Amino acid sequence: xxxxxxxxxxxxxxxxxxxxxxxxxxxxxxxxxxxxxxxxxxxxxxxxxxxxxxxxxxxxxxxxxxxxxxxxxxxxxxxxxxxxxxxxxxxxxxxxxxxxxxxxxxxxxxxxxxxxxxxxxxxxxxxxxxxxxxxxxxxxxxxxxxxxxxxxxxxxxxxxxxxxxxxxxxxxxxxxxxxxxxxxxxxxxxxxxxxxxxxxxxxxxxxxxxxxxxxxxxxxxxxxxxxxxxxxxxxxxxxxxxxxxxxxxx
Amino acid sequence: xxxxxxxxxxxxxxxxxxxxxxxxxxxxxxxxxxxxxxxxxxxxxxxxxxxxxxxxxxxxxxxxxxxxxxxxxxxxxxxxxxxxxxxxxxxxxxxxxxxxxxxxxxxxxxxxxxxxxxxxxxxxxxxxxxxxxxxxxxxxxxxxxxxxxxxxxxxxxxxxxxxxxxxxxxxxxxxxxxxxxxxxxxxxxxxxxxxxxxxxxxxxxxxxxxxxxxxxxxxxxxxxxxxxxxxxxxxxxxxxxxxxxxxxxxxxxxxxxxxxxxxxxxxxxxxxxxxxxxxxxxxxxxxxxxxxxxxxxxxxxxxxxxxxxxxxxxxxxxxxxxxxxxxxxxxxxxxxxxxxxxxxxxxxxxxxxxxxxxxxxxxxxxxxxxxxxxxxxxxxxxxxxxxxxxxxxxxxxxxxxxxxxxxxxxxxxxxxxxxxxxxxxxxxxxxxxxxxxxxxxxxxxxxxxxxxxxxxxxxxxxxxxxxxxxxxxxxxxxxxx
Ligand SMILES: Nc1ncnc2c1ncn2[C@@H]1O[C@H](COP(=O)(O)OP(=O)(O)OP(=O)(O)O)[C@@H](O)[C@H]1O
Ligand SMILES: [Mg+2]
Numbered sequence: 257x258x259x260x261x262x263x264x265x266x267x268x269x270x271x272x273x274x275x276x277x278x279x280x281x282x283x284x285x286x287x288x289x290x291x292x293x294x295x296x297x298x299x300x301x302x303x304x305x306x307x308x309x310x311x312x313x314x315x316x317x318x319x320x321x322x323x324x325x326x327x328x329x330x331x332x333x334x335x336x337x338x339x340x341x342x343x344x345x346x347x348x349x350x351x352x353x354x355x356x357x358x359x360x361x362x363x364x365x366x367x368x369x370x371x372x373x374x375x376x377x378x379x380x381x382x383x384x385x386x387x388x389x390x391x392x393x394x395x396x397x398x399x400x401x402x403x404x405x406x407x408x409x410x411x412x413x414x415x416x417x418x419x420x421x422x423x424x425x426x427x428x429x430x431x432x433x434x435x436x437x438x439x440x441x442x443x444x445x446x447x448x449x450x451x452x453x454x455x456x457x458x459x460x461x462x463x464x465x466x467x468x469x470x471x472x473x474x475x476x477x478x479x480x481x482x483x484x485x486x487x488x489x490x491x492x493x494x495x496x497x498x499x500x501x502x503x504x505x506x
Numbered sequence: 507x508x509x510x511x512x513x514x515x516x517x518x519x520x521x522x523x524x525x526x527x528x529x530x531x532x533x534x535x536x537x538x539x540x541x542x543x544x545x546x547x548x549x550x551x552x553x554x555x556x557x558x559x560x561x562x563x564x565x566x567x568x569x570x571x572x573x574x575x576x577x578x579x580x581x582x583x584x585x586x587x588x589x590x591x592x593x594x595x596x597x598x599x600x601x602x603x604x605x606x607x608x609x610x611x612x613x614x615x616x617x618x619x620x621x622x623x624x625x626x627x628x629x630x631x632x633x634x635x636x637x638x639x640x641x642x643x644x645x646x647x648x649x650x651x652x653x654x655x656x657x658x659x660x661x662x663x664x665x666x667x668x669x670x671x672x673x674x675x676x677x678x679x680x681x682x683x684x685x686x687x688x689x690x691x692x693x694x695x696x697x698x699x700x701x702x703x704x705x706x707x708x709x710x711x712x713x714x715x716x717x718x719x720x721x722x723x724x725x726x727x728x729x730x731x732x733x734x735x736x737x738x739x740x741x742x743x744x745x746x747x748x749x750x751x752x753x754x755x756x757x758x759x760x761x762x763x764x765x766x767x768x769x770x771x772x773x774x775x776x777x778x779x780x781x782x783x784x785x786x787x788x789x790x791x792x793x794x795x796x797x798x799x800x801x802x803x804x805x806x807x808x809x810x811x812x813x814x815x816x817x818x819x820x821x822x823x824x825x826x827x828x829x830x831x832x833x834x835x836x837x838x839x840x841x842x843x844x845x846x847x848x849x850x851x852x853x854x855x856x857x858x859x860x861x862x863x864x865x866x867x868x869x870x871x872x873x874x875x876x877x878x879x880x881x882x883x884x885x886x887x888x889x890x891x892x893x894x895x896x897x898x899x900x901x902x903x904x905x906x907x908x909x910x911x912x913x914x915x916x917x918x919x920x921x922x923x924x925x926x927x928x929x930x931x932x933x934x935x936x937x938x939x940x941x942x943x944x945x946x947x948x949x950x951x952x953x954x955x956x957x958x959x960x961x962x963x964x965x966x967x968x969x970x971x972x973x974x975x976x977x978x979x980x981x982x983x984x985x986x987x
Contacts, residue, residue: 304942308934328941337942344939348957357953358943365944397957398939414943 257282257453258303258323258422263314265302271312272298274478280422283450287464287489288457290475291497296457297341299475300426304338305331319421332358333365335421339411339428341457346398351410354398355380355417362418383416387443404431412440416447423447424455429463441466461493474500538587541565544692547592551661551695556672564681564691571685577819577848578877578909581790582753589755591693591726650708656701657712660728663699670701674732678761678798678825686757686792686819690726694759697727702737702768711967713742729760733768735801740771742970753781753816758793766801766828771809773966774822775974778814780981783872785844788816795822799831802857806832809965811974812839812849813981821879823852826860826888833862838959838974840981841874841906850879850911855891855921864895867959870906871982877909882923884916891921899929900958902951902982952979 258280265273272295280286288296302309303316305328316323323331346354359379360370371379384394389409399407408428415423425444429437444454444467456467464472464486472488473480474497482488482500535546544565548558573581650657656667664671681691698714714729733739743760756778764770772795781788791814797806808822824833835851853862862882870876876899884891899908910927932954940950956963956975963971 304938306938308938327947328938329944329946332942332944340939340942344933344935346936346939346954346957348960349953350957353953354940354943354945357945357949358940361944361946361949418943 257319259315259317260303261315263299263302263316264312265298266310266312267298267308272309272478273302276314276475276478276480278473278480280453280455282421282453284471285448285454285456285467285469287469287472287486288455288475289459289472289489289492294475295478296475297426298478300338300341300424300455300457303331303424304328304336329361330365332418332420333362337415337418337420337423339408339415339423339425341426341430343399343402343407343411345400345402347400349398351394351396351398352380355394355414358414359417379417383413386416386446387413388439389413405433405436408432409436409440412443416443419447421451422453422455424457426457427459428456429458429460437462438466461489464489476500476504535590535592537590539565539589539591539693543591547693547695550592551664553664554668556668557664560675560681561692564688565693567682568685568688568692571682571688573685574819577879578875578911579817579819579846579848581817584755584790586689592695650710653706653709654703655706655708656699658699660694660697660699660730663730667699667701670732671699671730674730674761674763675728676761678763678796679759679794684794687759687794690728690757690759690794694726694728697729697758699729700731700739700741702733702739704734705736706734707737708739711740711742713744725754725756725758727758729758731760731762731770731772733762733764733770733804735766735768737765738769740967741773742967743772743774744777744973753788753790755790756792756815758795760793760795760822762797762806764797764799764801764804764806764828764831767803768801769805769807770797771807772797772822773809773970774811775966775970775977776810776812776814776818777977779816780814780843780845781816783843785816785873788845789814790817790819791815792817792819795820797822797824797833799824799826799828799833799857799860802828802830804828804831807834807836807965808851809834809836809962810838811959811963811966811970811977812837812847813977815847816845818845818847818849820847820849821851823854824862825854825856826862826891827856828860829857830859831857832860834965835862835864835866836962836965837865838867838869838962838978839876839878840869840955840978841871841876842981843872843874845872845874847875848877848879850877850881852881853883853893855882855884855888855893857888859890860888861892862894864893864897865961866895866897867962868897868899868908869902869955869958869978869982870899870908871902873905875907875909877911879911879913881913882915882925884918884921884923886917889918889920891918891923893921893923895923895925897925897927898958899927900955901929901931948979948982951982955979955982 260276260278263273263276290296298309311324356376363370393406408431432440441463469486472484472486474482481504544561548561679687681688700712702708731741762770778789778791799806806824812818822835826833833853839847839849841847851864864880866878868876868878878897880895882893897910901908908929912925914923916923936954937947937950955978963974966974
């Protein structure tokens with residue numbers, strides 16, 4: 257589904273990603289871990305098409321198409337979803353209007369009939385239940401005045417509404433209380449389908465207890481320096497990153 | 507950030523949708539302004555003596571006045587002798603039915619989306635259409651007449667209701683008020699007139715569309731709205747003009763008078779041609795709009811969405827003379843490319859317990875300049891007056907400017923005047939967030955801008971609100987990457 261080859265990217269002239277290689281197949285869950293500042297969010301943003309990041313080298317194919325050649329909104333409409341580490345507030349724009357536009361733009365792109373107001377509201381009710389998000393929140397402006405945890409929940413709610421093929425969850429667990437973490441993880445699992453894939457960026461084992469990864473990668477200084485199965489999570493939890501740095505000869 | 511600059515500043519504005527020219531035979535008088543010209547205009551309109559005198563007095567006053575230079579505007583020299591002060595579609599528009607109207611003219615108005623046809627009555631809109639200088643057709647006059655409502659062109663009002671015109675014309679905006687008002691008083695050729703009798707709620711929105719068609723002409727229209735005791739009216743005004751390389755002058759005057767407990771809502775969607783993306787051409791919109799809350803408990807609301815014109819100089823204001831009167835000014839002013847706007851309001855509190863609210867939302871993109879200028883004055887005897895002002899500016903990109911000039915004068919100790927101002931930028935992160943959900947940059951900006959202006963747009967009548975939202979979006983098309 258996603259093939260990343262030798263991906264390099266800069267921000268403000270500084271190289272952050274320094275040759276990423278990664279292949280993700282349909283049905284898989286990949287966890288990406290790594291110390292602060294190693295480039296995890298950068299990778300997520302580059303994949304999502306944030307123009308603040310300049311790709312200097314490499315290729316990415318997404319379902320056989322050249323991902324890097326698409327604008328951010330087209331990537332989204334092709335089924336790539338990013339749950340932001342820091343979701344943005346958009347005052348004055350109602351969640352309802354925002355999501356209705358998002359959902360229908362995607363449908364237009366796929367040449368499916370747009371949802372009527374009634375059908376849309378029905379879909380919204382359904383998905384709200386799935387991620388147990390407070391109705392109050394969806395009546396407000398996009399993320400405006402939401403608490404940190406509410407913002408994260410809202411990301412997963414949007415993911416539920418958009419049903420992406422590839423979801424990248426960037427530290428969706430941070431800021432969530434214990435119950436919310438379970439609810440959000442449960443929502444992600446409910447949305448999992450054999451034809452979809454998920455990338456989970458996280459620092460902690462907690463989330464991966466619920467969303468069990470098939471592969472775990474360690475990103476360090478802009479490169480994937482280690483890949484293994486889910487047992488790697490435990491090892492990292494116990495030992496931190498120092499042993500990996502040592503392995504690398506630092 | 508470099509990326510941000512390229513993203514936000516690649517300005518290539520979309521074509522102006524209303525920029526067509528209608529091929530209609532037009533009756534001009536020679537260009538230039540003199541006492542002679544003022545007399546010709548008055549004669550062409552077969553006006554009574556008091557009108558000619560009003561015009562001449564204004565003209566003589568105008569000769570002694572100078573163009574105002576205090577606004578945050580760069581106004582190129584205007585040669586008032588190069589302007590044609592009267593242009594009218596040749597076929598004299600004294601129509602009894604639509605069948606008599608020049609089909610070219612009808613198709614112009616159809617292109618503008620004006621519901622001239624009687625069938626549009628269902629839409630509840632009565633329209634007075636002003637093309638160049640002359641009012642072309644007023645619909646639904648008969649239906650309104652049954653209620654005693656007068657809604658007609660200004661010329662007709664002068665003919666059929668000279669007493670009302672003589673009594674109220676210039677009451678709120680006297681000829682010596684300012685340079686452009688004096689000019690308007692001298693040469694105005696037509697406009698709309700509304701009188702709502704005591705106790706009548708006007709059952710439909712009254713609406714005027716102004717259109718400048720002819721080349722090198724100025725448009726100077728005059729609107730006078732009188733709402734008698736306990737009456738209500740909602741009035742809509744829309745404007746467009748063809749695309750031309752030269753600038754055209756538009757200097758209108760609007761006067762509103764609200765008697766005891768009367769309520770007048772005046773909504774404008776101003777979309778005069780703004781010039782091209784390099785700043786060539788476009789309308790100079792120098793307009794004086796003022797309402798007088800004459801009676802106690804009277805209310806006047808100015809709601810405006812301004813997206814057009816090369817230069818806008820406009821301050822719809824209210825004089826709150828009656829005790830307990832209420833006034834509101836709700837404005838969205840959008841400037842793009844090289845547009846300049848200096849707009850705002852004046853709230854003059856004279857009566858006791860008067861209350862005014864100002865909500866101004868400026869949106870600047872491209873290389874434009876957008877200023878809010880507001881005066882709140884509370885007279886000594888206006889006890890317990892209240893004003894709340896909120897002025898927000900939204901910037902797109904780094905080459906535009908937003909300025910706020912609030913002036914506050916409070917003449918007694920028990921009045922309260924509050925002023926809040928904010929400036930924000932459309933964040934690239936907000937746009938990316940929308941992009942990431944499958945919303946294109948253009949749609950994202952439209953959405954964010956409309957969200958920002960929502961408070962004001964919600965005050966517009968339904969039909970206008972939809973139009974205004976589209977207009978905000980269209981006006982910014984191409985303003986970002
Ligand atoms: N917009 C930006 N401007 C300047 N530097 C940036 C920008 N975005 C990222 N960086 C830098 O790139 C490096 C990688 O940041 P990134 O956010 O990808 O790290 P991360 O692995 O997600 O870290 P964390 O675990 O703390 O979220 C950091 O040194 C960061 O300061
Ligand atoms: Mg991060």
